[in-house]
Amino acid sequence: DIQMTQSPSSLSASVGDRVTITCRASQSVSRYLNWYQQKAGEAPKLLIYAASSLHSGVPSRFSGGDSGTDFTLTISSLQPEDIGTYFCQQTHSNPRTFGQGTKVEIE
Amino acid sequence: EVHLVESGGGLVQPGGSLRLSCAASGFTFSSYGMNWVRQAPGKGLECVSFITAGDTIYYADSVRGRFTISRDNARDSLHLQMNSLRDEDTAIYYCARTGDCNHGVCSDAFDIWGQGTMVTVSS
Numbered sequence: 001d002i003q004m005t006q007s008p009s010s011l012s013a014s015v016g017d018r019v020t021i022t023c024r025a026s027q028s029v030s031r032y033l034n035w036y037q038q039k040a041g042e043a044p045k046l047l048i049y050a051a052s053s054l055h056s057g058v059p060s061r062f063s064g065g066d067s068g069t070d071f072t073l074t075i076s077s078l079q080p081e082d083i084g085t086y087f088c089q090q091t092h093s094n095p096r097t098f099g100q101g102t103k104v105e106i107e
Numbered sequence: 108e109v110h111l112v113e114s115g116g117g118l119v120q121p122g123g124s125l126r127l128s129c130a131a132s133g134f135t136f137s138s139y140g141m142n143w144v145r146q147a148p149g150k151g152l153e154c155v156s157f158i159t160a161g162d163t164i165y166y167a168d169s170v171r172g173r174f175t176i177s178r179d180n181a182r183d184s185l186h187l188q189m190n191s192l193r194d195e196d197t198a199i200y201y202c203a204r205t206g207d208c209n210h211g212v213c214s215d216a217f218d219i220w221g222q223g224t225m226v227t228v229s230s
Contacts, residue, residue: 034216036152043201043223044152049216053209087152091215095167096142098152 002026002090006099014107017078021102023088025069032092035064035073038101039084047086048073080106109133109219111202116224123192123228129185129202129221137180140205142217143187145198145226153198156187157205170196192228199223 003026013019023033031051036044046055048064051071061079065072075082083106088099115127129141142157156166156176164176175188185202206218 032214034214036217043220044217045220046206046216046218049206049209049218050212050214053212053214055216055218089152089216094165096154096157096215098154100151 001095002029002093002097004088004090004097004099006086006088006102008102009100010103010105012105012107013078015078015080019075019078019082019104021073021086021088021104023071023073023099025071025090028069029090029092031066032090033064033066033071034089034091035062036087036089037082037084038087044087075104078104078106109204111204111219111221113200113202113221113224116200116226118227118229119192120230121193121228124188124190125192125226127187127189127200127202127224127226131183131185131204134204134219136178136183139207140215141178141185142203142205143176143185144201144203144217144220145196146201146223147195147198150198155200158185159205189226192226194228197226197228199225 005024033051035048038044051066052064061076085101085103110132112130140159143155158176173191177186201223202221203217204219
């Protein structure tokens with residue numbers, strides 16, 4: 001199975017800060033890497049697909065990047081509504097696997 | 108509007124069975140792959156099973172031989188028959204749609220999720 005390792009596991013930042021979450025794959029996933037946001041008590045929502053494509057309706061402050069097997073999710077200016085847990089997912093190979101999540105809080 | 112609504116969760120004893128359902132609306136259900144994803148309390152996400160539009164099926168090792176996924180395209184519904192349930196199957200179960208390619212960009216991301224249904228396995 002492909003292991004997806006996210007860092008950090010949690011972070012606290014101020015409104016307006018630039019925030020970056022990293023996801024490392026244990027082997028190549030090409031660009032089959034997606035990012036989801038999950039707010040407390042809700043289902044996950046797709047933010048970014050194919051490493052860097054913004055899903056419909058997602059604010060432009062969210063962006064995705066990649067470098068080999070390392071992927072990043074960046075929030076350019078953190079907003080109060082962005083609190084939640086963020087998961088990366090590879091859909092290159094079965095089983096599709098998720099990172100363990102990064103909890104984002106406001107300072 | 109595109110919607111997925113799960114049902115069928117509940118409390119069951121170890122060794123028991125449950126059948127989850129997911130009702131789809133707002134899109135051509137038969138054209139999409141569908142997935143079951145679970146989340147144990149306070150934990151991360153695990154892909155349990157998927158079925159493609161062409162009826163190719165996959166199961167996670169943790170459920171293979173105990174769970175059966177199926178789809179009814181005439182009724183726009185997805186099902187998960189869960190047998191021989193164990194304590195570790197306790198989780199919220201979500202159904203999720205595998206999205207289309209978009210402007211030639213494909214990633215099999217899960218673009219639509221239901222609200223989830225809770226399954227508790229306990230004596």
